[in-house]
Amino acid sequence: MQTTTLSFDNIHAHGTLFTNVLRARHQSFIVQRKWNLPQVDGMEFDQYDTPQSRWIAVHEGGRVLAGIRLTLTTARCGIYSYMIRDAQAGLLATIPDTLLYGEAPVSLKVWESSRVFIAHDVPSCLRSRVQRDLMTEMVNTAQMLGAERLLGLCPQVWGRWMRRIGFCTEVAGPEIEIDGVVNQCVAMQCSATRH
Numbered sequence: 001m002q003t004t005t006l007s008f009d010n011i012h013a014h015g016t017l018f019t020n021v022l023r024a025r026h027q028s029f030i031v032q033r034k035w036n037l038p039q040v041d042g043m044e045f046d047q048y049d050t051p052q053s054r055w056i057a058v059h060e061g062g063r064v065l066a067g068i069r070l071t072l073t074t075a076r077c078g079i080y081s082y083m084i085r086d087a088q089a090g091l092l093a094t095i096p097d098t099l100l101y102g103e104a105p106v107s108l109k110v111w112e113s114s115r116v117f118i119a120h121d122v123p124s125c126l127r128s129r130v131q132r133d134l135m136t137e138m139v140n141t142a143q144m145l146g147a148e149r150l151l152g153l154c155p156q157v158w159g160r161w162m163r164r165i166g167f168c169t170e171v172a173g174p175e176i177e178i179d180g181v182v183n184q185c186v187a188m189q190c191s192a193t194r195h
Contacts, residue, residue, distance in 0.1 A: 001060045001129070003137040008051040017064070019043060021057050024064035028117035033179065047080045048114065054145070056137050058130050065122050066134045069115040070142060073105050073151070082112045084153055084185060099153060100173040100185050111142050113152035132165055139167070143190050150188045159186040 004014060011018045022043035029035045029044050037044050049055075052075040058066040071082045080086055085104035087095035122130055142150055151172060162169050173185035 001058060001065070001126075001133065003056065003058050003133050005137060005141045006055040006057065016062070017057055017059065018055065020059070020062065020064045021055050021067045022049075024057075024067060024119055025115055025117060028119065029115070032120050035179065047077060048075075048083055050075070050077050052077070054141060056134060056141060058133050058137070064119065065126075066118045066130045067115065068113055068117075068134060068138055070138065070145070070150075071112045071114065072145075073107055073110045073112055081106070083114050084112055084151060087153075095153070095178060096176050098174065099176055099183075102172075105149075105151065107149075108146060109148040111145065111147040111150055113138060113150050113154075116152065116154055116158070128165070131161070135162060135165070135167055139188070139190055147190050150190060151185065152187075153183055153185050156182045156184045159184060162186070162188075 004017060006014060006018050022045055026039055026042050026044040030037055030039055038046055048069065048071050052072055054070045056068045056070065057064050073082055073085065075082050079091065083092065084099060086092050087099055088097050088104045090097050118127065118130055156175060159169050159171065167188060169186045169188045171184060172187040175182050175184050
């Protein structure tokens with residue numbers, strides 16, 4: 001099992017890994033969760049999949065087991081910035097604008113994590129390892145990019161799970177229900193992630 005961080009600078013060196021990430025996202029978000037998202041040729045994408053983002057994949061033998069997207073909070077593409085900030089600004093109808101306690105940050109030292117998924121068919125005996133590898137690569141990549149803090153909207157259970165495996169997270173917004181799942185914004189200091 002490997003973890004790889006992709007960017008527009010290195011996608012060419014990893015064959016079909018990037019398209020496999022988008023295909024795995026399609027399976028996770030469109031097929032499994034039935035979200036109405038942009039798609040083409042069995043790949044899911046949105047307005048935040050730009051050269052300003054990075055994509056982390058846990059993979060084995062060409063199969064993507066898990067993934068996450070990191071986007072700098074200073075990112076801009078047309079009217080969009082990053083998902084949490086755009087939701088707070090009322091640009092995303094599917095996410096309530098009350099998702100954060102404070103104002104969404106805009107800083108070179110803060111990155112957003114989004115589109116977090118674990119493939120539905122990862123066996124339970126591998127699931128913890130896959131999740132741990134994904135989160136570890138996320139933090140390592142964020143630190144290499146100069147991030148001091150990560151911010152993400154995720155199912156509420158993820159925040160508790162991350163603390164259980166040793167990542168120091170804090171609640172950054174109220175509980176909100178999206179498509180029948182209780183979600184919550186969580187924040188993490190990159191410099192003190194493990195306790």
